[in-house]
Amino acid sequence: MRQVLASLWFALHSAGQNFRRNLGVSLAGVFTMGLIIFLVGGSLLFTHSVDTVLQGQEQNASHLKIYLSDNASLAAITNFESRLKHDPRVISVTFETKDQAQQQASQNPSIKSALAVLGSNPLPASLNLDVRKLTYLSQFNAEAKAMPIVDSTTPTDYNSDVIGKLNTVITVIEWVGAIIAIILLTISIVIIMNTIRTAVYSRRTEIEIMKLVGATDWFVRWPFILEGMLGGLLAAIFSGAVVFGAYRLFVQAAQGNLLSVPFDTRYTITLLIVLLVGGVAVGAFGSFLGVRRFLSA
Amino acid sequence: MSVAVAERSAAPPQHALRPVISFHGVSKVYPNGTEALRDVDLAIHQGDFCFLVGPSGAGKSTLVRLLIRDEAPSTGRIFIDGQEVSRMSHRKLPKLRRKFGIVFQDYKLLTRRTVAQNVAFALQVTRPGQRHMREKVEEVLWIVGLEDKLDKFPDELSGGEQQRVAIARALVHRPRIFLADEPTGNLDPDTSWGIVQLLLQINHRGTTVLMATHNREVVDLVRRRVIAIDNGRVVRDEAEGSYLREGTATL
Incomplete structure (x- = not known):
C-alpha cells in the first residue's frame, strides 16, 4: 500500500513538475490541443445549429x-x-x-x-x-394520384423542385459536417501525438535513466500519461469556454437576423462534458503513444 | 598520480561455485550485418574486478548492452546470477536491471535535479516508499566523497564530481554487479585515477565490478583481471593483466 501510494505520489509530483519545468513545450501542447478541441466543438455546435434550423424548415415544408x-x-x-x-x-x-x-x-x-x-x-x-419526413411527400403524391376520389387535374400541391432542393441541402450539410469532423479528428490525433512525442523526446535522458535503474514500463509511463491528461483537461476547459461563448454570440447574432436558432442548453452541456472527457482521453492516449517508442528496449 | 592507490582487498575474492555472470558461445550480429561479438565464452565471479579492454568498435559496449539486456544475443546464452537473460521477457527486465549499477562516460545526470535528488531518483523509481531514503542518499554520497554537495546542481560540479554522482546513483540500491562503460573517458588522468580508486573501494565491499575502458595507464597500474576484446572476439583473459599483451604492442 505504502509502495502504491509512493508510486502515485511520484507520478503526480513528476507530472506537475515536468509540466512546470517544460512550460513552453507544455503550453504549446495545450494550445494545439485547445485549438483542435475548439474546432471539433465549434464544428459540432455549428452542424447541430444548422441541423436544428433545417429540421424546423423541414417540418414547415412537410x-x-x-x-x-x-x-x-x-x-x-x-x-x-x-x-x-x-x-x-x-x-x-x-x-x-x-x-x-x-x-x-x-x-x-x-x-x-x-x-x-x-x-x-x-x-x-x-x-x-x-x-x-420530407421524403414521404413524393410517396403520398404518387399514392394520391392513383386514388379515384382525388382531383385528376391537380391531385396535390406537391412541388418536387423545392422539396428536392431542400432535401439535397440537408444531405449535403450532414455529409460536410461528418467529413469535417473526421478530418479534424485525424489531424488532431496526428498533431497531438507529435506534440507529445516532442515533449517526451526532450526528457529521453530521464526515461533512459529510469529504465537503467530498473523502473517498470508503467512506472515510466504514468507521469507522462498524467501530464497528458492535465494538458488535455486544461485545453478542454479553455476551448470549451471559448466554444460556449462563441455559441451564445452566434445564437444572439442569428436572432438579430430573423433566423431562429434556439440555444440548446442540454446539447451544449453534453458537448462540454464530451469535450472535457475527450480532451483528457486524447491527452492520455497521445502520451501513451508518444512514450511507447522510448520503452521498446 | 596525486592520489594514492586504493587499498587492495586483503583476501582474494571468495568465488562461489556458480559465476555471477557467464557467457556461453555468445555472438551478436546487428541487422545491418555488423558482427559485434563472435562466440564469446566468459565467467565472472562474485567479488571479481575485471577490466574490459579493446579498441573502439571492438565489442565492449555491445557486451555491456547484452548484460543489461538492452540487446539480445543472436546466438548463445547469457546467465546472470544463474538466471538466463538471453531470452528473458520484456516484463522481467526491470528486476534484472536492479541487480546492476551502471555508469557511462557521459554521466547521464538530470541537470534540473540536485545531487541528492539525482541519487534519490534511483530509489524512488525502484523502491518507491522506502523509509530512510534521505539517510541512504547521504550515506552513499559520503562514500563517493560528495557529502558537502548534496544541494548542488550537476552544472555546478566538475566532470569528476559528476561521475561520482552517477556512481552514487548506481550504488544507492546496493547492486550485485557494477558496470562502468568508459567511466573515465571524459576525465583528466588525476580525476580518472580518483574514479578508479572509488570503483576499487566498491569492489572491496564485495560488489562485482566490470569496467570497460581505453585507459591504458589505469589498467597497467591496478593489475587486475583483464579481458581483451578485439574484432568481437575475446583475445586474452588474464587474472592480473596489463592493457597490452606483456612485452608486445598488441592486445
Whole structure:
C-alpha cells in the first residue's frame, strides 16, 4: 500500500513538475490541443445549429394538400382520411371543405375579387397532411394520384423542385459536417501525438535513466500519461469556454437576423462534458503513444 | 598520480561455485550485418574486478548492452546470477536491471535535479516508499566523497564530481554487479585515477565490478583481471593483466 501510494505520489509530483519545468513545450501542447478541441466543438455546435434550423424548415415544408374531386362521396373521403390517420408516416390529417378552402383563399383580396366574378366556388375540398419526413411527400403524391376520389387535374400541391432542393441541402450539410469532423479528428490525433512525442523526446535522458535503474514500463509511463491528461483537461476547459461563448454570440447574432436558432442548453452541456472527457482521453492516449517508442528496449 | 592507490582487498575474492555472470558461445550480429561479438565464452565471479579492454568498435559496449539486456544475443546464452537473460521477457527486465549499477562516460545526470535528488531518483523509481531514503542518499554520497554537495546542481560540479554522482546513483540500491562503460573517458588522468580508486573501494565491499575502458595507464597500474576484446572476439583473459599483451604492442 505504502509502495502504491509512493508510486502515485511520484507520478503526480513528476507530472506537475515536468509540466512546470517544460512550460513552453507544455503550453504549446495545450494550445494545439485547445485549438483542435475548439474546432471539433465549434464544428459540432455549428452542424447541430444548422441541423436544428433545417429540421424546423423541414417540418414547415412537410405539408401536402391532396385535392379531392367534387364527385367524391363523403364515405370514400372518410375512408381515405381514416387510412391516412393510421399511417405511421403521417403526423396529422385534417379535412378542408370547399367552403373552408374558399374562406382561406378569400383572405387574399385579389383572389376574393376573382371568386366574386366567377360566382361559384371552383376550389376543391382537400385532405391536409403533415408527414414525418420530407421524403414521404413524393410517396403520398404518387399514392394520391392513383386514388379515384382525388382531383385528376391537380391531385396535390406537391412541388418536387423545392422539396428536392431542400432535401439535397440537408444531405449535403450532414455529409460536410461528418467529413469535417473526421478530418479534424485525424489531424488532431496526428498533431497531438507529435506534440507529445516532442515533449517526451526532450526528457529521453530521464526515461533512459529510469529504465537503467530498473523502473517498470508503467512506472515510466504514468507521469507522462498524467501530464497528458492535465494538458488535455486544461485545453478542454479553455476551448470549451471559448466554444460556449462563441455559441451564445452566434445564437444572439442569428436572432438579430430573423433566423431562429434556439440555444440548446442540454446539447451544449453534453458537448462540454464530451469535450472535457475527450480532451483528457486524447491527452492520455497521445502520451501513451508518444512514450511507447522510448520503452521498446 | 596525486592520489594514492586504493587499498587492495586483503583476501582474494571468495568465488562461489556458480559465476555471477557467464557467457556461453555468445555472438551478436546487428541487422545491418555488423558482427559485434563472435562466440564469446566468459565467467565472472562474485567479488571479481575485471577490466574490459579493446579498441573502439571492438565489442565492449555491445557486451555491456547484452548484460543489461538492452540487446539480445543472436546466438548463445547469457546467465546472470544463474538466471538466463538471453531470452528473458520484456516484463522481467526491470528486476534484472536492479541487480546492476551502471555508469557511462557521459554521466547521464538530470541537470534540473540536485545531487541528492539525482541519487534519490534511483530509489524512488525502484523502491518507491522506502523509509530512510534521505539517510541512504547521504550515506552513499559520503562514500563517493560528495557529502558537502548534496544541494548542488550537476552544472555546478566538475566532470569528476559528476561521475561520482552517477556512481552514487548506481550504488544507492546496493547492486550485485557494477558496470562502468568508459567511466573515465571524459576525465583528466588525476580525476580518472580518483574514479578508479572509488570503483576499487566498491569492489572491496564485495560488489562485482566490470569496467570497460581505453585507459591504458589505469589498467597497467591496478593489475587486475583483464579481458581483451578485439574484432568481437575475446583475445586474452588474464587474472592480473596489463592493457597490452606483456612485452608486445598488441592486445
